[in-house]
Amino acid sequence: MAPIALTIAGSDSGGGAGIQADLKAMSALGVYGASVITAVTAQNTRAVTAVHGIPVDVITAQIEAVLTDLDVGAIKIGMLATPQIIQCVADSIADFDGPVILDPVMIAKSGDALLAEEASQILRDVLLPRATVLTPNLPEAACLLGSESADGLEQVIAQGQDLCALGAGAVLMKGGHGKGDICHDILISHSGVIAQFQAPRRQTRNTHGTGCTLSASIAAGLAKSLSLTVAVAQAHDYLQGAIAQADALNIGQGHGPVHHFHQVWPA
Template sequence: MKRYKYPSVLTIAGSDSGGGAGIQADLKTFSALGCFGTSAITAVTVQNTMGVRDIHSIPAEIVQGQIKAVMDDIQPSAIKIGMVHSTELAIAIHDTLATYPDIPVIFDPVMVATSGDKLINDDTVSVLKTVLFPLMALITPNVDEAEILTGQKISNLAEMQSAARALLQTGCSAVLLKGGHLKGRKVYDFYTSREGAEQVFESDYIESDNVHGTGCTLSSAIAAYLTLNHTLADAISKARAYVYQAILQGKDVKTGHGHGPLNHFFNPQKLTQYEVD
């Protein structure tokens, strides 16, 4: 009798009670792209489309336990990291993931919610850069996060490129700096890697209030496409196309009274199966 397995992905992130970002967005993205999603929750947030009301941290040893339980059994092929809001948690995640060096990790360094609420402690920023970034196959900061990480003002593509190259010096393998917060007719993202590859991605700007969880969704989609055996460059390109359509197909939907979610399931794929021995 033939036996099969699912392409699996792990998300290490915070829970969004409003369902638009964090763990919820990640799992929706994995499912929509035909992957089996697993999770390690770093925090429980009290939030909706209007903003974040409170954050409850999950103890570092429980986060470590979640990661190890998934890695030792289901063995996902890629990992996405989202909200890491404390120094203790950053160190704990590093110590755990360092034992799985062959698994590519995509880190979306969530620091500020779409509503403008801050999601990270000030003393954690330097720890992310020195401890976690060197383990990463790719980091995906937006403009606001890149300004916090580099101390540089970013208002155009040239400044995005400068900041991305500076972030590459932290030891990560590659950077995708997202320019969606720079309003204009076009949206530009800039990719650079330690191997010297650079690429500017361009797409039309979509006018929509429903962009909550866009960064979570993009990084999760990249991890999912890596799990589906695409190269990093192809994974980024496909993930951007997926997010573009998820925004476009959800822009006229009203969910709550604030920043609504993307339409993750505009074209859901069947759960992929691979034959195993």
């Protein structure tokens, strides 16, 4: 049987992030992707112009439909939009005993907010402790901790451990918002740094959906029963290849998407 991963996230009408990016990444990595849509966004490479949250009873029904029939090996959670949706998802996956990857989606690449301000605390309180691995960028980590963005490796590691102290099993602190020519992603547990992943910082505007793609790729690896470190390493390598091919896709007039199928059909 094919490994199965479930993404619980918002829909991106432009196809570069959210549910669409997750399913593309899972498929590219040889994993069957199931989906639960939490919100519908009117979105392209330039802006998010509308957000419509799905009623919580419909979200609950979607999760129940998938988990009572499909043998899901891992769950990735992305955009949740409101406190009510966050609580609904937390309640609906309470009995799931596999790995959960939580991507705390707060702001789109265009700068538009994707998470209601009052929702950050409930995300931290009810879902963060459920996460096998949390995958924040530096601004998201700071928001969850109520602090300033980390500046320098020591602060990044300290904030990662602070997030572990809030209940996350591990934290992948993403370095896309950092400084310097090398981008550092750091996998951290309660006991300290598990692994570091480095890549040259590419000068491209086409990075729409990178966070969604990375977390979905980790979910794909865990659904295939890889260890967390190996799953993150493979996801990191896959994403770097997708970013490297992004400019050749030439999609949209703003922040274009990465090339999810770069291993299948080079642009």
